[in-house]
Amino acid sequence: MIAIVACSSSPDNQSVGTTNKVEIREVGNGYKLFRNGEPYEFNGAGLNGDISSLAAHGGNSIRTWSENSEILDLAYQHNMTVYMCFYIQPERHGMDYNNQDQKEKQFERVKKFVLENKDHPALLAWCIGNELNLNYTDPSVYDEVNRISEWIQEVDPNHPTTTAISSVDPGVVKEIKERAPSLDFLSVQVYGDLFVLQDLLRESNWSKPYMVTEWGAIGHWEMPSTEWGAPIEQNSTQKATNYLNGYNKSIKPFGDKCLGNYVFLWGQKQERTPTWYGLFLEEGEETEVIDVMHYIWNDEWPVNRTPRLDSMLLDDKEAKENVYLLAGNSYRANVFTQDFDGDSLTYKWVVMKESTEAKEGGDHEEVPEKLGDIESAQQPSIMITAPEESGAYRLFVYVFDRNGHAAHANIPFYVKDH
Numbered sequence: 001m002i003a004i005v006a007c008s009s010s011p012d013n014q015s016v017g018t019t020n021k022v023e024i025r026e027v028g029n030g031y032k033l034f035r036n037g038e039p040y041e042f043n044g045a046g047l048n049g050d051i052s053s054l055a056a057h058g059g060n061s062i063r064t065w066s067e068n069s070e071i072l073d074l075a076y077q078h079n080m081t082v083y084m085c086f087y088i089q090p091e092r093h094g095m096d097y098n099n100q101d102q103k104e105k106q107f108e109r110v111k112k113f114v115l116e117n118k119d120h121p122a123l124l125a126w127c128i129g130n131e132l133n134l135n136y137t138d139p140s141v142y143d144e145v146n147r148i149s150e151w152i153q154e155v156d157p158n159h160p161t162t163t164a165i166s167s168v169d170p171g172v173v174k175e176i177k178e179r180a181p182s183l184d185f186l187s188v189q190v191y192g193d194l195f196v197l198q199d200l201l202r203e204s205n206w207s208k209p210y211m212v213t214e215w216g217a218i219g220h221w222e223m224p225s226t227e228w229g230a231p232i233e234q235n236s237t238q239k240a241t242n243y244l245n246g247y248n249k250s251i252k253p254f255g256d257k258c259l260g261n262y263v264f265l266w267g268q269k270q271e272r273t274p275t276w277y278g279l280f281l282e283e284g285e286e287t288e289v290i291d292v293m294h295y296i297w298n299d300e301w302p303v304n305r306t307p308r309l310d311s312m313l314l315d316d317k318e319a320k321e322n323v324y325l326l327a328g329n330s331y332r333a334n335v336f337t338q339d340f341d342g343d344s345l346t347y348k349w350v351v352m353k354e355s356t357e358a359k360e361g362g363d364h365e366e367v368p369e370k371l372g373d374i375e376s377a378q379q380p381s382i383m384i385t386a387p388e389e390s391g392a393y394r395l396f397v398y399v400f401d402r403n404g405h406a407a408h409a410n411i412p413f414y415v416k417d418h
Contacts, residue, residue, distance in 0.1 A: 046262050067086050098140065267279070284404070337380065349398075
């Protein structure tokens with residue numbers, strides 16, 4: 001069985017240009033990843049931020065969503081490996097996989113990058129496209145994935161090939177098995193479905209090796225919504241509990257088939273909210289999920305812990321209770337927190353308009369309009385005045401410990417006219 005949490009091999013002090021051979025071997029009734037003939041078990045994260053902080057917490061492998069030669073050098077400097085994902089244009093971005101000219105132009109870009117970077121010592125694997133199955137109608141995309149995979153395997157026999165899929169749909173897996181048989185392993189990306197991943201793999205008859213190349217917060221599409229359609233986000237402590245439980249239940253016990261995993265997202269991004277998926281806040285503060293990943297990777301908690309958030313109320317209601325406010329009226333908001341280390345805590349309250357961008361697959365979203373920080377609100381209990389304009393909003397609270405850590409929560413609310 002592969003123990004995902006331990007690092008048994010990492011880049012050594014080779015000169016850049018020295019290839020490290022990566023391969024998958026059958027071991028017992030399962031599979032293991034080997035690097036230069038030794039079992040390779042890694043602590044991975046999808047990186048969209050500070051690589052130094054990842055190294056400091058015990059991470060030693062990163063994944064990308066598009067090709068980037070500079071990240072190979074940066075990873076090498078930090079003794080890390082890179083799961084390099086090509087941007088293979090999905091159908092939902094306008095690609096026609098019956099158009100030979102489009103395919104050849106894309107293939108030539110891939111070829112150039114592979115030939116220039118296949119011998120980089122930080123390279124771990126090639127991923128041919130991220131979530132190409134998301135809202136697709138033409139499965140021939142996986143014929144093209146297979147063509148690229150076969151070419152890579154000819155010119156670079158030292159690094160395995162894969163493609164990353166959104167969730168685990170039996171129909172999609174069937175298409176991949178039939179159309180892209182050259183792939184060395186499958187990459188799956190699951191959020192709430194992490195807890196039923198093994199069931200999904202069994203239903204898909206997938207018995208070969210796989211990686212979990214995105215896992216994290218329960219997706220906004222998987223959470224309950226308010227009556228006006230605003231998804232309800234877990235607070236930072238609920239997310240931390242979810243990450244730890246998901247890892248212990250659905251990743252750690254299955255190292256005989258799971259080659260490794262990359263937690264999502266080591267950084268910050270706007271996707272429905274500015275806090276839903278990133279493990280950091282916009283100004284760089286670490287959230288409680290990073291405590292969890294530190295524990296998973298090091299078998300011990302960090303010296304100074306992130307504040308825990310017990311609950312948040314607006315007008316004495318939780319988010320699930322559909323909070324309606326009257327324009328211009330005042331209401332009380334409360335947050336209840338605790339700190340493991342007894343650190344003094346500070347508070348920041350922000351009102352934002354509800355996001356109206358219904359993007360999918362992590363596509364870029366604009367940050368919703370911020371109505372401004374609430375003045376004189378550096379307390380766990382405050383009074384807010386509902387906006388004068390009717391519509392959907394969110395009240396965010398951030399709780400800081402002065403040591404670079406923060407808890408957070410938000411409540412969607414709807415403003416009605418009198």
